[in-house]
Amino acid sequence: MKPLQHLFQQNLEWANDIKENDPEFFTRLSQQQAPEYLWIGCSDSRVPANQIVNLPPGEIFVHRNIANLVVHTDLNCLSVIQYAVEILKVKHIIVCGHYGCGGINAAMEDTDHGLIDNWLGHIKDVSRFNADKLDQLSGREKQDMLCELNVKEQVINVCNTTIVQNAWRRGDTLSIHGWVYSIKNGIIKDLETCITNSAQFQQKIASKS
Ligand code: CO
Numbered sequence: 001m002k003p004l005q006h007l008f009q010q011n012l013e014w015a016n017d018i019k020e021n022d023p024e025f026f027t028r029l030s031q032q033q034a035p036e037y038l039w040i041g042c043s044d045s046r047v048p049a050n051q052i053v054n055l056p057p058g059e060i061f062v063h064r065n066i067a068n069l070v071v072h073t074d075l076n077c078l079s080v081i082q083y084a085v086e087i088l089k090v091k092h093i094i095v096c097g098h099y100g101c102g103g104i105n106a107a108m109e110d111t112d113h114g115l116i117d118n119w120l121g122h123i124k125d126v127s128r129f130n131a132d133k134l135d136q137l138s139g140r141e142k143q144d145m146l147c148e149l150n151v152k153e154q155v156i157n158v159c160n161t162t163i164v165q166n167a168w169r170r171g172d173t174l175s176i177h178g179w180v181y182s183i184k185n186g187i188i189k190d191l192e193t194c195i196t197n198s199a200q201f202q203q204k205i206a207s208k209s
Pocket of ligand 1: 042043044066067068098100101102103104
C-alpha cells in the first residue's frame with residue numbers, strides 16, 4: 001500500500017467536491033492568483049489561515065512560522081512580504097497570533113528547548129520591551145497578554161520593512177492588521193492596531209515611547 005494513502009484519497013475527494021460545485025474552479029485558478037490578503041500566522045496545526053476566515057484557495061497568501069514572528073532579517077518572511085506587496089499587490093497584511101501559543105509559552109519559561117530558543121529570543125525581546133505591562137500579571141493572563149503584545153510588535157516590524165515603507169511612499173493602498181485567534185472557540189479578536197499609512201505609523205511609534 002502506498003504511504004499516506006488516506007491523504008491521497010482525501011485529496012481526490014476534496015478536488016472532486018470542488019469540481020462538482022464549480023467545474024471551472026481549478027482551470028480558472030491555474031491561470032492566475034489575485035489574493036487581497038497576506039496572512040502571517042503561527043505554524044500551529046490548529047490555526048489554518050484559509051479555514052479560519054472561510055476563504056477558498058486563491059484568496060489568501062500565507063506565511064507561517066513559530067509564533068508568527070516578523071524578524072527584520074528573515075529573508076524567508078521578507079521575500080513573502082515583497083512578493084505579496086509588489087507582485088500580487090495585496091491590500092491587507094494580517095499578523096494573526098493565537099492564545100495558547102506554544103512558542104509564546106516556551107519563551108516565558110526559563111528552561112532549555114534547544115535551537116528553537118534562538119528563535120524564541122525575539123519573543124523574549126517583546127517581553128522585555130513590555131515588562132511594565134507584563135510584570136503585574138501571572139499565569140494564563142500573562143501568556144495571553146504576551147500573545148497580544150507579540151502581535152502588536154510584529155505589526156510594527158511589518159510596517160518597518162522597506163517593502164511596506166516603499167509601498168506607502170508610492171501611495172499604494174496597504175493596511176497592516178493585528179489579530180489574535182482563540183483555539184478555544186474559533187473566534188478572531190481584532191487588536192485594533194490597524195495601520196494604513198506612514199503618518200499613522202509614525203504616530204503609533206511616537207505614542208509608544
Ligand atoms: Co503558536
